[in-house]
Amino acid sequence: xxxxxxxxxxxxxxxxxxxxxxxxxxxxxxxxxxxxxxxxxxxxxxxxxxxxxxxxxxxxxxxxxxxxxxxxxxxxxxxxxxxxxxxxxxxxxxxxxxxxxxxxxxxxxxx
Amino acid sequence: xxxxxxxxxxxxxxxxxxxxxxxxxxxxxxxxxxxxxxxxxxxxxxxxxxxxxxxxxxxxxxxxxxxxxxxxxxxxxxxxxxxxxxxxxxxxxxxxxxxxxxxxxxxxxxxxxx
Numbered sequence: 382x383x384x385x386x387x388x389x390x391x392x393x394x395x396x397x398x399x400x401x402x403x404x405x406x407x408x409x410x411x412x413x414x415x416x417x418x419x420x421x422x423x424x425x426x427x428x429x430x431x432x433x434x435x436x437x438x439x440x441x442x443x444x445x446x447x448x449x450x451x452x453x454x455x456x457x458x459x460x461x462x463x464x465x466x467x468x469x470x471x472x473x474x475x476x477x478x479x480x481x482x483x484x485x486x487x488x489x490x491x492x
Numbered sequence: 493x494x495x496x497x498x499x500x501x502x503x504x505x506x507x508x509x510x511x512x513x514x515x516x517x518x519x520x521x522x523x524x525x526x527x528x529x530x531x532x533x534x535x536x537x538x539x540x541x542x543x544x545x546x547x548x549x550x551x552x553x554x555x556x557x558x559x560x561x562x563x564x565x566x567x568x569x570x571x572x573x574x575x576x577x578x579x580x581x582x583x584x585x586x587x588x589x590x591x592x593x594x595x596x597x598x599x600x601x602x603x604x605x606x
Binding site: 471484 | 495496525527532533534535536537540548550580582595596597598599600602
């Protein structure tokens with residue numbers, strides 16, 4: 382059965398800390414892995430990763446994929462209170478036009 | 493341009509009733525997918541529509557159904573509501589399914605079944 386597992390489930394850090402969020406997956410067929418940030422309701426797109434070892438970067442956020450070990454990490458440096466959110470990882474499986482989502486990592490950044 | 497619009501934002505229903513949720517995709521987007529989000533299960537795929545055709549369905553009972561109209565707006569219907577159907581229902585639209593991350597979510601409909 383296809384599944385996506387995120388860790389940790391929740392995390393509390395202080396402003397300025399660096400955090401690493403993990404996403405591992407087991408799917409029968411893989412096309413891409415995506416990261417989303419969900420602050421209130423609508424998840425917003427962060428990154429899409431398709432190739433191993435190529436870092437995607439956007440400001441203080443970066444992500445990388447390891448297709449051999451079947452995982453991805455999302456790094457956030459110099460965290461700010463505005464980074465507080467649930468971070469979702471999703472794997473795109475070509476058969477079925479759907480994403481398999483992890484349950485998310487809840488990040489709380491305290492001043 | 494306007495984002496994905498879901499209505500209503502909140503809904504309270506009693507067990508046994510039925511409910512219809514609506515999703516208007518971004519103009520020009522033809523693919524609409526529906527997801528159920530609960531604290532324990534995370535986001536789970538319900539179904540995806542493209543050009544008025546359901547292309548795929550997740551592992552939900554037949555009480556969950558949907559449709560898409562010629563203007564790409566989509567509706568989701570849940571009949572004979574159960575307490576466990578309480579969740580945030582999200583829809584997402586894209587030009588075609590997943591191109592360059594162009595999968596935009598709406599803010600969802602929060603359904604509470606009492």
